[in-house]
Amino acid sequence: MNPSADTYSQLQPQRYAPRLPGDLAVWLIILAELLTFGILFLSYAFARALDVELFNASQRTLDLNSGAVNTVLLITGSWCVVHAVKAVRRDASGQGVRWLVAAMVCGAGFISLKSMEFSAKADAGIDLSTNTFYMFYLMLTAFHFLHVVVAMVFLAILLVKTRQGAYGSHDTHALETGAAFWHMVDLLWIVLFPLVYVMR
Amino acid sequence: MFNNSINRIWIALLIATGATFWLGESGLSGSAGMTPVLLMFTLAAAKGLWVIYDFMELRHAPALWKRLLVGWLGFVTGMIVLAYWIGQR
Numbered sequence: 001m002n003p004s005a006d007t008y009s010q011l012q013p014q015r016y017a018p019r020l021p022g023d024l025a026v027w028l029i030i031l032a033e034l035l036t037f038g039i040l041f042l043s044y045a046f047a048r049a050l051d052v053e054l055f056n057a058s059q060r061t062l063d064l065n066s067g068a069v070n071t072v073l074l075i076t077g078s079w080c081v082v083h084a085v086k087a088v089r090r091d092a093s094g095q096g097v098r099w100l101v102a103a104m105v106c107g108a109g110f111i112s113l114k115s116m117e118f119s120a121k122a123d124a125g126i127d128l129s130t131n132t133f134y135m136f137y138l139m140l141t142a143f144h145f146l147h148v149v150v151a152m153v154f155l156a157i158l159l160v161k162t163r164q165g166a167y168g169s170h171d172t173h174a175l176e177t178g179a180a181f182w183h184m185v186d187l188l189w190i191v192l193f194p195l196v197y198v199m200r
Numbered sequence: 201m202f203n204n205s206i207n208r209i210w211i212a213l214l215i216a217t218g219a220t221f222w223l224g225e226s227g228l229s230g231s232a233g234m235t236p237v238l239l240m241f242t243l244a245a246a247k248g249l250w251v252i253y254d255f256m257e258l259r260h261a262p263a264l265w266k267r268l269l270v271g272w273l274g275f276v277t278g279m280i281v282l283a284y285w286i287g288q289r
Contacts, residue, residue, distance in 0.1 A: 018262040031268060045283035052287045066219040072214060075247075079210040086206075092261050165210045176257075185254045187273075190247045193217075194240045195280060199225035 019021050022177035029183045033147070040143070041195060044136040051132065056200045058133035061124075066117050067197035070110050073190060074148075077106030078186040080178045081155075084162075088175055094173075100159040103182070107152045114145050129136045137196055144188055151185045155177040209250050216243045237284045241277045248273040 048055040075132060084099035119140070128135050158178045159169060167175050220243055227253075228236045247275045252261040 004244050018260060020261045020265055020278045021257045034269070034272045038272060041276055042283070047281045048285075049283045049287035064221065064224050068217060071220075075213045075217065075225065077209065078251065079206065079213075082206050082255050143283065164210075180256055182250055186255070187248055187251045189249065191244055191276060191280075194220050194224075194244050198220055199237060199240055 003110045022173065022180045026177045029031050030180060033184060033188070037191075038141075038178055039142075040136070040140055044140065044195065047132055047136065054131060055133045058131060059138070059200060060196070062137070062197050063117060064197055066113050067193050070113055071193045072185045073106045073110045074189050075112070077103045077110070078183050079184050080106065085172060085175055085179050088162060089169055089172050093165055093168065094161050095112055096167070097159060099154060100162060104152060104155050104159065107148060107155065110148055111152070112147070114141065114148075118142070120146075126129075130152060140192060141195060144185070144192060147185050147188070151178075151182045206254065209254050213247055213250060216247050219243055234281075234285060234288060237281055241281050245273055245277045248277075 026096075078100045080103035084096045084103065087093070087095035087099060118138075121134075126134050126138075128138050155178060158167075159176055161174065220240055223236050223240055249270065252266075252273065256269070258269060
């Protein structure tokens with residue numbers, strides 16, 4: 001016997017019941033972080049409007065290639081984390097571990113490149129007091145860098161727990177929580193890259 | 201590989217990043233008025249939407265959370281474009 005239309009209408013809302021992946025606390029943290037970075041992004045953009053020449057001249061000293069490679073690394077890291085969560089949800093923990101390792105390799109690549117960039121700027125005698133552009137550049141990128149480091153610590157913990165078999169179709173809550181934080185780091189860079197490195 | 205929507209989104213994100221990089225490398229980002237600004241931050245907003253809906257998995261999240269994150273993205277990119285427009289006047 002075919003189910004009636006009424007049965008379908010009862011099933012549909014359950015199948016697509018709204019669900020926030022991960023812990024509510026991490027989403028509240030994500031909101032706070034987005035607000036903080038949002039204020040910094042807009043402060044940069046409006047400070048630039050007051051001194052376009054200085055910002056453009058200083059921005060030309062940044063390594064666009066490094067910024068683009070870092071964007072690719074973060075996007076690819078996020079893609080790996082999505083696959084890791086999906087693998088663990090279908091109880092393929094081995095695959096989940098491999099995707100998490102790949103995400104961490106991307107994160108390590110980002111940290112290495114960014115460290116080299118910071119080191120080059122320090123060698124050139126550039127610091128927070130050099131000019132307004134560099135103050136924003138160093139503040140925004142260093143603050144973001146710290147978030148990548150924290151996200152890497154989360155991923156390392158999730159990797160160990162996934163290897164131990166702590167997560168699976170029965171429980172992906174912690175994995176989704178860590179994944180949400182990692183994706184936030186990616187989302188922030190997606191705005192930061194064109195704003196600070198590219199647009200003149 | 202392309203049968204998987206997450207893989208297609210990853211490829212689209214990489215292409216959009218390539219386009220952003222090209223705008224910077226070509227020098228268009230600093231010499232062609234507001235068009236490259238609009239293009240670049242439209243690309244950034246599109247990339248952000250993919251991350252919010254498909255990577256963060258908010259497509260089927262409660263409407264409030266979708267509105268908060270998409271609203272943040274729209275407000276921030278919109279205000280950045282406004283600041284660039286003011287800077288070009």
